[in-house]
Amino acid sequence: MTLRVTLVAAARSSSRLAERFGDDRPLDQAGWHEVQLVAHTLVPLGAAELRYCSPTPRSRATGDALGFHPMAQPALRDWEMGRWRGLTLGEVTAREPAAVDLWLADPRSAPHGGESMLGFIGRVGGWLDTRPADDGLVVAVAEPAVIRAALVYALNAPPATYWNVDVRPLSTVTVTGLPGRWSLSLEAGVR
Numbered sequence: 327m328t329l330r331v332t333l334v335a336a337a338r339s340s341s342r343l344a345e346r347f348g349d350d351r352p353l354d355q356a357g358w359h360e361v362q363l364v365a366h367t368l369v370p371l372g373a374a375e376l377r378y379c380s381p382t383p384r385s386r387a388t389g390d391a392l393g394f395h396p397m398a399q400p401a402l403r404d405w406e407m408g409r410w411r412g413l414t415l416g417e418v419t420a421r422e423p424a425a426v427d428l429w430l431a432d433p434r435s436a437p438h439g440g441e442s443m444l445g446f447i448g449r450v451g452g453w454l455d456t457r458p459a460d461d462g463l464v465v466a467v468a469e470p471a472v473i474r475a476a477l478v479y480a481l482n483a484p485p486a487t488y489w490n491v492d493v494r495p496l497s498t499v500t501v502t503g504l505p506g507r508w509s510l511s512l513e514a515g516v517r
Contacts, residue, residue: 327460327462331457331500331502332463334371338356349412361391361496374463396467429443470495474491
């Protein structure tokens with residue numbers, strides 16, 4: 327049986343410029359407003375046999391607001407950024423410019439003391455590959471970084487592709503297939 331996994335990006339908890347590594351803040355007012363605006367288009371995804379979310383407050387709140395009542399999955403947690411946790415990219419760049427350059431250039435590096443990009447992509451891909459094949463429809467609300475990692479893994483794309491995937495709040499993407507054999511599924515739809 328082919329599995330369909332629809333990934334929903336969590337609503338915002340801050341402006342894009344104020345995003346922090348490992349941000350555990352709940353949805354902000356703009357995030358709640360966005361959920362209310364698009365809920366009618368996303369609620370049907372709640373019919374999935376399995377409904378998951380990242381263990382972050384904003385992913386759980388997004389899933390609950392959409393009526394999914396998702397189960398938190400530790401493997402869908404955000405990228406572990408070690409000592410950079412809680413800082414913005416601008417703050418880290420000002421403090422450790424050489425470390426940021428290394429991190430952006432080498433997917434095996436983890437100058438922050440957390441996960442390397444390859445480790446992160448592998449963790450998220452491992453979660454994707456261990457979904458029960460007999461449960462045809464799955465929905466997961468996750469942080470944008472998790473969705474980027476899932477797409478890189480599913481498409482077997484070079485790790486640097488991660489930096490070229492833009493995941494907006496409440497956007498969706500579906501991958502179909504079986505463990506180790508995934509395809510990107512683009513569908514017509516009106517929002």
